[in-house]
Amino acid sequence: MTSRSYVAGAALSAIGFALLVVAHYLGLFVAPREAMMGDVGRILYVHVPTAWGALLFYLGAFVAAIGSLWSGRRGWDAATTAMVEVGTVMTFLLLVQGSLWARPTWGTYWTWDPRLTTSAVLAAAFGVVLLLRRLIDQPARRATATAVATIVAFVDVPIVYFSVKWWNSLHQPVSSRQTIDSPMMQPLLIAAVAVLLLGIGLSVLRWRVELARLLAEEAAPDLPDAPAPLDLSGASGAPRG
Amino acid sequence: MTQAVQRRLFLVVALLVAGGALGVIAMGGIGENLxxxxxxxxxxxxxxxxxxxxxxxxxxxxxxxxxxxxxxxxxxxxxxxxxxxxxxxxxxxxxxxxxxxxxxxxxxxxxxxxxxxxxxxxxxxxxxxxxxxxxxxxxxxxxxxxxxxxxx
Missing domain, CATH: 2.40.50.140 (Nucleic acid-binding proteins)
Known part of the structure; x- marks a missing residue:
């Protein structure tokens, strides 16, 4: 089954993956060690693009949720779910990568610092959005619930971003061109583009699957509430009672 | 109320709730407690x-x-x-x-x-x-x- 969206999704994913390999080759073998952290500092190239990606895909899901509530079209509903899922995968990766980076640098896997706490809330909030979606059978109601929950959960996205600005934290503040030396900037930016393309590609592929599922659901006849009990009487000829 | 009107009402309410919550937090509402x-x-x-x-x-x-x-x-x-x-x-x-x-x-x-x-x-x-x-x-x-x- 090939279509334009399938080709586009697969191609974007493949290009994103290839760029990711290039970025990490540069990050691991070409870029210098970080002056304070040494080789451990190379997690920068994994962690920061994942963080940007997670926040961006949740932003995409937020926009799609508005589109879904406004238009009521199932394409927006499928897009909301696809991007919430991609964002949530990235958020879980983010928490794991961050812990692995924190142990050798900060000296602990976890601390309830504002950035870490709000990020954990982010994973939980969008986890609930996905759970909610699984629990509702009626398509129109499910689409509305998914979109409303996505808009509410999205509140945490700007909070995560500004947490290091608003409150005292152990996590470092937002980095910029001024705070990252140029030989380190190159792999970081390539990895960021790679994660973005990979995420878009996966979102498109997931969107297709969800859309097909929604269409199939509408086309299929309603299932009975409970399976009819099996009637075994006389089937095997065994005496009853 | 048609479905479309209801959906758009949900949209407005969700955006207001989200914006309000963000505003309270950004203006320092929970800042001192965190x-x-x-x-x-x-x-x-x-x-x-x-x-x-x-x-x-x-x-x-x-x-x-x-x-x-x-x-x-x-x-x-x-x-x-x-x-x-x-x-x-x-x-x-x-x-x-x-x-x-x-x-x-x-x-x-x-x-x-x-x-x-x-x-x-x-x-x-x-x-x-x-x-x-x-x-x-x-x-x-x-x-x-x-x-x-x-x-x-």
Missing amino acids: VYFWTPAQLHQNSDKAVGATIRLGGVVQAGTVDWQQGDQLLTFTVGEQTVDTATPVVVKAKGAPPQMFREGIGVVVEGTMRKDGVFAADKVMVKHSNEYRAPTEGVDPESLYATVEEL
Whole structure:
């Protein structure tokens, strides 16, 4: 089954993956060690693009949720779910990568610092959005619930971003061109583009699957509430009672 | 009410709730209740609450104050204010070796409690990394990056 969206999704994913390999080759073998952290500092190239990606895909899901509530079209509903899922995968990766980076640098896997706490809330909030979606059978109601929950959960996205600005934290503040030396900037930016393309590609592929599922659901006849009990009487000829 | 009107009503309500919640948090509504660590100055202001309670103190390890007793595994250092050194620095005592990046002049967050004698007894020493990522300076031995507290 090939279509334009399938080709586009697969191609974007493949290009994103290839760029990711290039970025990490540069990050691991070409870029210098970080002056304070040494080789451990190379997690920068994994962690920061994942963080940007997670926040961006949740932003995409937020926009799609508005589109879904406004238009009521199932394409927006499928897009909301696809991007919430991609964002949530990235958020879980983010928490794991961050812990692995924190142990050798900060000296602990976890601390309830504002950035870490709000990020954990982010994973939980969008986890609930996905759970909610699984629990509702009626398509129109499910689409509305998914979109409303996505808009509410999205509140945490700007909070995560500004947490290091608003409150005292152990996590470092937002980095910029001024705070990252140029030989380190190159792999970081390539990895960021790679994660973005990979995420878009996966979102498109997931969107297709969800859309097909929604269409199939509408086309299929309603299932009975409970399976009819099996009637075994006389089937095997065994005496009853 | 048609379905479309109901959906758009949901949209407006959801956006209002989301915007309102964000506004309250951004305007500092929960800011004061969300304190990850106290600076030395804040610790002195709240000295009555600091003794016996589990708290965190954040600041900069003052130059020339680090003392590591290998035998007792006892680390002593002084934490000062991040920006201005007006507030009285706090003496911290911790058991065990600190993280590898620990050194003079670096940001730290320590978890523990204030003793009655004004010394901060830390259970946990965490090192803060800034948002700066720099290539090593020419001529610096890369192995010196991995100096541990024993070599300080």
